[in-house]
Amino acid sequence: MDIEAKKIKSPYKPSSDYFSDLAIKIQQKAGIEPIDLGLKQEKVVFKPTVKEPIQLTVEFGFPLTTQRSSEPDISMPEAPLPAISNLPTEIETPEEKLEVIESKSIDQVPGNLDPVPGTIDQVPSTLDQVHELEFSDEDLDRLHAEMTGESFVPAQAAFEKDSNPVKIQQTPAVKVEKSTAEISDERIPLWAMIPWSSLLGVVASLFAVAAAWFIWNQIQKPLTVEQRVARAVQSAPAAVAVNASPEKKEIDIEALPASHQVIYDMIQEGTSTNENEMNFNQMPEQSRISSVELERNGLTVLDLEDQIFDEIEL
Amino acid sequence: MSIPKEKISDQEMRKPEVSINFQRLDENQLVAYFQKASHVEDAFREVIRRFQEKVYFYVRNMLVSHDDANDVTQNTFIKIWQNLSTFRGESKLSTWILRIASNEAISHLRKRKPNIDFDEAQPEFADQLGQDDYLSAQGVEAKLAKAMCYLPYKQKLVFVLRYFEDLSYEEIAELTQTSVGALKSSYHHAVKKIEIYLDVLR
Numbered sequence: 001m002d003i004e005a006k007k008i009k010s011p012y013k014p015s016s017d018y019f020s021d022l023a024i025k026i027q028q029k030a031g032i033e034p035i036d037l038g039l040k041q042e043k044v045v046f047k048p049t050v051k052e053p054i055q056l057t058v059e060f061g062f063p064l065t066t067q068r069s070s071e072p073d074i075s076m077p078e079a080p081l082p083a084i085s086n087l088p089t090e091i092e093t094p095e096e097k098l099e100v101i102e103s104k105s106i107d108q109v110p111g112n113l114d115p116v117p118g119t120i121d122q123v124p125s126t127l128d129q130v131h132e133l134e135f136s137d138e139d140l141d142r143l144h145a146e147m148t149g150e151s152f153v154p155a156q157a158a159f160e161k162d163s164n165p166v167k168i169q170q171t172p173a174v175k176v177e178k179s180t181a182e183i184s185d186e187r188i189p190l191w192a193m194i195p196w197s198s199l200l201g202v203v204a205s206l207f208a209v210a211a212a213w214f215i216w217n218q219i220q221k222p223l224t225v226e227q228r229v230a231r232a233v234q235s236a237p238a239a240v241a242v243n244a245s246p247e248k249k250e251i252d253i254e255a256l257p258a259s260h261q262v263i264y265d266m267i268q269e270g271t272s273t274n275e276n277e278m279n280f281n282q283m284p285e286q287s288r289i290s291s292v293e294l295e296r297n298g299l300t301v302l303d304l305e306d307q308i309f310d311e312i313e314l
Numbered sequence: 315m316s317i318p319k320e321k322i323s324d325q326e327m328r329k330p331e332v333s334i335n336f337q338r339l340d341e342n343q344l345v346a347y348f349q350k351a352s353h354v355e356d357a358f359r360e361v362i363r364r365f366q367e368k369v370y371f372y373v374r375n376m377l378v379s380h381d382d383a384n385d386v387t388q389n390t391f392i393k394i395w396q397n398l399s400t401f402r403g404e405s406k407l408s409t410w411i412l413r414i415a416s417n418e419a420i421s422h423l424r425k426r427k428p429n430i431d432f433d434e435a436q437p438e439f440a441d442q443l444g445q446d447d448y449l450s451a452q453g454v455e456a457k458l459a460k461a462m463c464y465l466p467y468k469q470k471l472v473f474v475l476r477y478f479e480d481l482s483y484e485e486i487a488e489l490t491q492t493s494v495g496a497l498k499s500s501y502h503h504a505v506k507k508i509e510i511y512l513d514v515l516r
Contacts, residue, residue, distance in 0.1 A: 001512045003458070003477075003505060010478055011455030012374045022370070023362050026388055030395040032355045037363045 336360035341407050348398045358395055365408065366391070368479070369415050375474045376419050378463065386422050390415045405488055412479065413489045416471065454512070461511035465504050472497055473504040 020036060027034040223231070283291065336344065336356055347357040369390050374383035393414050401410060462470050471490065475481045476497075483494045490497070 001509050003509060003512070007477075008455055008458045010371050010375060011453060011459045012371065012380070014370070014380065019366055019370070022384070022387065023359075023366060026362055026366075026391045027359065029388060029392055030358065032358065032395075035359060037359060 337363070342403070345401060345403050345407060348401060354398060358398060361394060361398075361407075361411075362391060365411050368408070369411060372412060372474060372479060373415055373419050375459075375462070375478055376416075376470065377422070378459065382422060386415065386418050389422070390418045393418065406485065409481070409485050409489055412475070412481075416489065457512055458508065461508040464511065465507060469500050469504045469507075472500045473508070476501050477505075 020038070023037045024034040334347075334353065334356070336347070337360065339347070339360070344357055344360060347353045350357075366387070370383055370387045373386045373390070374380065377383055377386065390411070394411060397414075401407070462473065465473060468490075472486060475486045475489065476483070481489070483497050486492075486497050487494050
């Protein structure tokens with residue numbers, strides 16, 4: 001729980017009058033006149049108040065209120081249906097109403113038509129007179145030119161017809177011969193003619209091809225064991241040449257420790273503790289051939305290992 | 315850190331007494347009235363009004379017991395009243411007041427038990443938590459208060475000043491006469507311990 005992320009408040013809550021009483025006690029202990037410092041903790045209580053609905057408009061005699069009950073008012077008695085005989089036979093058409101309205105003359109309209117004083121300020125007419133606060137057209141144009149940075153042309157000047165509005169010396173046309181080098185420089189280079197969007201498209205397509213090749217290789221069939229072995233053999237580095245016959249190293253006997261010297265002698269002499277072991281090198285040729293035949297048929301094992309090593313118990 | 319004091323000129327002091335709204339004075343102006351005999355009582359009342367709750371909750375967080383906090387708060391303000399004229403404004407007024415409160419809390423504990431070991435006495439405060447009627451035993455606030463009781467006293471002091479009173483490390487260093495680095499380490503350890511305790515109590 002991270003207490004620094006969400007700060008935990010102090011759990012202690014003394015009574016509401018405690019601090020005001022404490023302040024008075026402190027002042028009494030200090031020997032000064034105790035004055036209420038207004039330290040009472042006011043309890044804020046929210047009391048829900050029921051507000052009466054506000055009457056917004058009155059339409060057809062029914063007040064529209066902000067609160068409308070969803071349930072129908074069942075207590076209201078049903079209004080009595082008028083009898084058919086009581087219904088009016090003549091129904092006024094809208095045209096007749098219009099006629100009635102048009103017949104009224106304006107003079108007969110009652111009511112006080114005097115304007116309410118002080119409500120509408122009469123705007124002074126500015127058709128002919130220029131108010132002191134108003135800008136003339138020329139001033140407005142000048143202001144606009146200043147704001148936009150355009151050159152200010154008085155309105156009158158625009159209407160003046162000048163035979164030669166642009167007064168410049170007309171010089172004869174001079175042919176300018178451009179060199180071919182300049183012409184070639186003007187040509188757009190080929191690489192610039194290629195729109196950049198197409199370059200991006202080319203790059204994107206190359207990337208897509210590469211991705212497709214990668215994915216295709218990944219979803220290929222798994223290789224069989226034989227194929228894997230063949231691949232491994234092909235890619236395997238050249239086997240290290242194993243020296244079948246260890247080279248006989250000339251060892252300085254005197255450099256060996258005493259225990260090793262004894263073993264070295266035994267190895268050199270070729271003696272073994274096992275009397276039954278056949279010394280293949282010392283056999284006659286016929287015996288050698290026979291022992292090899294026996295080994296081929298699994299009837300014997302030519303043990304050529306040294307007997308100085310103990311058997312490893314598996 | 316010295317706070318420049320606004321000096322009240324002699325002319326202002328000789329002016330006829332006008333009701334001064336001490337609540338609108340800033341700390342430097344309030345401290346200036348400590349030196350004025352005619353307004354020292356009003357200045358002291360303003361100090362009570364501003365710092366009473368702060369001192370109470372600080373001492374309560376340290377001592378847990380309401381009665382102990384009540385006594386220590388009153389003693390603190392009596393000490394303030396006695397030494398008001400000697401306050402030079404070299405530190406903040408709140409730092410000075412909290413330092414007095416810290417010393418008064420230690421003195422109060424030593425009066426109860428002369429050879430008290432502050433660190434060993436902390437778990438005893440946890441028993442007093444259940445005696446408070448205005449404390450909810452289930453809320454995380456109560457668990458935090460209980461966790462604080464298992465902190466060493468000085469670690470709890472640093473934690474309360476930093477976590478509840480929002481003092482800066484420099485202000486706490488001034489109050490406790492300890493280096494800022496040691497305070498940061500102490501606060502960090504305190505927070506870790508409390509978080510572990512709150513997780514265990516879930």
